Amino acid sequence: MQPVPASAIGSFHERPVSPRLREFFSALWLHEMPLAPVPPIIVAPDGTIDLQWIDGLLRVAGPDKEPTAEIVPAGATVIGFRFRPAAAAAWLQVSARELLGERPLLEEIWGPRAKRLANQIWKTQKGSDLVTAIEDALAENPPDARADVTMNAAYALVEAGSPPGVPLAPWLARALGMSERTLRRRFDESYGYGPKTLERILRYQRFMRLSRTASSSMAVLAAEAGYSDQAHLVRESKRLTGNTPTRHLRAETKQQ
Secondary structure (H helix, E strand, O other), X not given: OOOEEHHXXXXXXXXXXXXXXXXXXXXXXXXXXXXXXXXXEEEXXXXXXXXXXXXXXXXXXXXXXXXXXXXXXXXXXXXXXXXXXXXXXXXXXOOHHHHOOOOOEHHHHHOHHHHHHHHHHHHHHOOOOHHHHHHHHHHOOOOOOOOOHHHHHHHHHHHHOOOOOOOHHHHHHHHHOOOHHHHHHHHHHHHOOOHHHHHHHXXXXXXXXXXXXXXXXXXXXXXXXXXXXXXHHHHHHHHXXXXXXXXXXXXXXXXX
């Protein structure tokens, strides 16, 4: 079967996480696969890292800087906890660079500690629903480290964009009060890649949001999202999704 965008398959619901988890996680989501055979799904980079529960196993998804193809069983429900920007490395106690493009089980990172967490979830589930059981287990096993507020602020700066004509990395380094070398090292630790890659990913995500709500032409949407022209958008879309923006959007619409 032909791979399709992840957002085009099944049913997706998102809500805020429990207040007890909000230092490290921004949202909780459920992606329910249809009962019919599911084609391979393409997960495009979105600038986030997720902790996911699939068929009784905890795994980490992201960071990504290229499209990733995955096969999810028909009828499966993926429960995801989206980390806040720059929070995953502290919670997982591993550099995001080591996770780039990977989908490791939490047990591969934590060892026996991950098994104990999964067992706690199974035991708690007997008296509550699975989502609540996972939230409770995560809240009862907080990390020793704190989320990196400086690199969280860096994310917001990249999302807002540097002043016109001003190179991103030097501007960010000045804004955050660190050298460019330190900036790049901190980005690797927190996001798995540098500020230019994050900028590229967030710009495409901005285009996708605009395309779902506006009826403007592709050229206008490209300009509004921050691309130099439509050709620039097409190149970046192929790089991040493996498809042109028109085909990517059409695939989403066709499956929904």
